[in-house]
Amino acid sequence: MAMTVKGENLVVTKLKLERMLSMKGGKGETSYLKNSQAQARHARAMLHFLEATLSAMKLPLLEDGRFAVADLGCSCGTNTLFLMGIVVEHVSKMYAALGHDSPEFQVFFSDLPCNDFNVLFQLLPPQLSSSSLEQCLAAAEEQRSYYAAGVPGSFYGRLFPSRSINVFNSTFSLHWLSQESPLFGVALEQVPERVTDKRSPAYNRGRVFVHGASADTAAAYKQQFQADLTSFLRARAVEMTVGGVMFLVCLGRTPIDPADQGGADAWNDLVEEASTHSHRVHGLLESEKRDSFNIPVYAACLREFEEVVKAEGSFSINKLQAVKGGSPLVVNHPEDASEVGRALANSCRSVAGVLVEAHIGERLSEELFGRLELRAARHARELMEQMQFFHIVASLSSSLPSHPAS
Ligand code: SAH
Numbered sequence: 001m002a003m004t005v006k007g008e009n010l011v012v013t014k015l016k017l018e019r020m021l022s023m024k025g026g027k028g029e030t031s032y033l034k035n036s037q038a039q040a041r042h043a044r045a046m047l048h049f050l051e052a053t054l055s056a057m058k059l060p061l062l063e064d065g066r067f068a069v070a071d072l073g074c075s076c077g078t079n080t081l082f083l084m085g086i087v088v089e090h091v092s093k094m095y096a097a098l099g100h101d102s103p104e105f106q107v108f109f110s111d112l113p114c115n116d117f118n119v120l121f122q123l124l125p126p127q128l129s130s131s132s133l134e135q136c137l138a139a140a141e142e143q144r145s146y147y148a149a150g151v152p153g154s155f156y157g158r159l160f161p162s163r164s165i166n167v168f169n170s171t172f173s174l175h176w177l178s179q180e181s182p183l184f185g186v187a188l189e190q191v192p193e194r195v196t197d198k199r200s201p202a203y204n205r206g207r208v209f210v211h212g213a214s215a216d217t218a219a220a221y222k223q224q225f226q227a228d229l230t231s232f233l234r235a236r237a238v239e240m241t242v243g244g245v246m247f248l249v250c251l252g253r254t255p256i257d258p259a260d261q262g263g264a265d266a267w268n269d270l271v272e273e274a275s276t277h278s279h280r281v282h283g284l285l286e287s288e289k290r291d292s293f294n295i296p297v298y299a300a301c302l303r304e305f306e307e308v309v310k311a312e313g314s315f316s317i318n319k320l321q322a323v324k325g326g327s328p329l330v331v332n333h334p335e336d337a338s339e340v341g342r343a344l345a346n347s348c349r350s351v352a353g354v355l356v357e358a359h360i361g362e363r364l365s366e367e368l369f370g371r372l373e374l375r376a377a378r379h380a381r382e383l384m385e386q387m388q389f390f391h392i393v394a395s396l397s398s399s400l401p402s403h404p405a406s
Contacts, residue, residue, distance in 0.1 A: 023075045024350045025116025033119060035350035036077040037330035038389075039172050043079055045326070046249060046393060047086065049319065050169070053247045053395040054090045056318050059098065060166065060243055067091060067103040068165045068241075069146070072155040073173025074109040076116040078123060081144075084109075087167055088146050105146035110159055113152040114354075124148055154178060156231045160239040167245055168236055172391075174250035177221070177296040178228040192220035225298040229308040237314030237398065245397045246315065251299040252322050252392035295352055305392050315396040325389035334384050341377025345369045 023032035060067075069087050074080035084107045092102040109120060128145045153159045155170065156178040177192075194202035195217055202216040236246060302322045309317055331343045349356075349369050357365040376383060 023077075023115070024353050025076055025119055027119060030346050030349040030353060031119075032075050032350045033077045033123075035347045036075070036079055038327065038347070039077075040079050040082070041330065042325045042389065042391065043083060043171055043249070046171075046323065046391070049321075049393050049395060050083070050086065050247050051090055053245050053318065054087065054094070054167065056395070056397065057094075057167070057245045058243045059091075059094055059100075060241060062103050065101075065103050066106060067167075068106045068108065069167045069169070070108040070110055070151070070160065070165045072110050072159070072168060072170040073176070074111050074115070074120065075173075076111075076119040076123075079171070080109060080120070081123060081125070083169060083171065084146070085144065087169065088144075091167070092145070102145075106149065107146045108149050108151045108160070108165070110151035110153065110155065112154060115152070117150045117152070121148075121150065156228050156235070158235045158239065162238050163241050165236075165239050165244060166241050167247075168240065169247050171247075171249040172251070174229065174232065174248060175225075175252075175297050175299055177224050177298055178231070192224045194220045221298045222300070222304060225300055226304060226308050229300075229305070230312050233309065233312040233314060237312075240398050243398060245318075245395070248394040248396070249391050251297065252305070252390045253299040253301055295355070299390070300392065302392060305394065309394070309396065314399060316399045317394070317396060319393065319395040321393050323391045323393050325391045327384065327387050327389070329384060329387060331384075337377045337380035340380035340384060341373045341375075344376040344383060345373035348372060 024030055024035075025032070027033050069084060069091075071080045071084055088105045088107065091105070095102050109117070111117070125142055125144045127147070128143045151159055155173070192202065194200040195204045197203060200216075202214070202220040204214075204217045240246065302320065306317070306320055309315055309320070329340060329343050329347065331339050333339050353365065353369065356368065360368070
């Protein structure tokens with residue numbers, strides 16, 4: 001995956017990478033659809049932040065009667081449908097409270113081109129014939145009162161025409177690093193190049209993740225995260241309508257030093273599991289193969305996030321907070337060790353399985369996640385008690401002056 005060539009090959013590399021990074025599609029046992037209950041629970045716990053973000057918006061006078069919402073990094077599960085339903089319902093009520101008709105809503109579901117949009121589109125509830133508020137509320141979950149469209153592309157670049165989106169939402173996606181190279185402005189690497197370069201002090205030897213890694217590796221990840229978030233905000237600043245709002249949730253961490261995670265930290269736990277397993281499949285898997293694999297995820301601390309929003313300057317901060325997200329494991333019988341083991345393995349697989357498989361092949365990937373399941377089952381009780389997610393929750397509005405409808 002190293003950047004070695006210029007010209008046409010860059011395009012090939014970019015396409016290959018964009019196809020690789022995706023949550024597991026389909027509807028099977030290890031799919032994102034069947035393994036995103038934790039995200040669903042965390043999203044529900046944060047609904048009041050989303051609703052407060054929308055309520056803070058000065059409703060625009062809609063000359064064309066259209067209101068556009070975009071969900072970035074929507075994936076192919078039901079979470080995005082749930083959240084988009086909430087946004088549309090809440091904004092409808094806001095217009096009704098001002099005595100205005102409900103606008104026609106257009107919802108854009110956006111993710112990388114390799115996302116399983118087919119599954120997502122099949123899950124879309126049927127469309128309401130009229131968009132009156134009463135019907136909209138009566139129909140609640142079973143029907144949708146918006147027009148839906150899919151938008152393929154990376155949210156680190158432009159996705160929409162200028163001044164076209166009123167509300168942006170992005171949940172549990174921005175911790176995925178881009179594949180952008182600051183040198184060429186095109187997608188090349190998923191993790192900073194230094195992390196996979198053996199000659200660099202940032203080379204991530206013996207690990208597959210930033211957490212627990214050396215200070216140099218952590219600095220490279222942080223730099224990439226901040227550059228990515230800057231690109232994200234810059235693109236949204238152009239695409240957002242005057243007075244628009246944005247609600248963002250991504251993985252975060254509490255300690256300042258990303259390499260200094262406490263024993264109870266979920267990510268550190270996952271690293272331990274993953275690296276131990278890589279050692280165990282040693283012989284089957286060369287250590288270099290392991291060291292050249294790095295999960296392109298960075299859990300920022302609040303300050304790192306805030307620095308970027310302030311430096312980029314297009315958005316004012318309504319709220320920026322670190323929230324304890326609870327356990328990433330959702331199981332019916334917490335005392336059943338094998339169920340806990342399976343839940344952990346399936347959840348890791350739904351998120352990172354596509355990347356792992358592309359790196360070490362299907363057979364070894366099967367082996368790795370099988371071992372992860374057994375190991376997790378042995379530590380089921382500690383995992384249930386200790387694994388904990390932290391999230392960064394951000395409510396931002398465009399800092400340009402707005403024209404209220406009231
Ligand atoms: N928002 C959903 C899904 C989160 S999973 C939920 O709350 O459940 C994270 C999603 O981010 C994945 O579908 C992944 O493909 C997407 N993603 C990661 N990097 C991306 C990028 N650069 N551009 C667009 N989507 C990206």
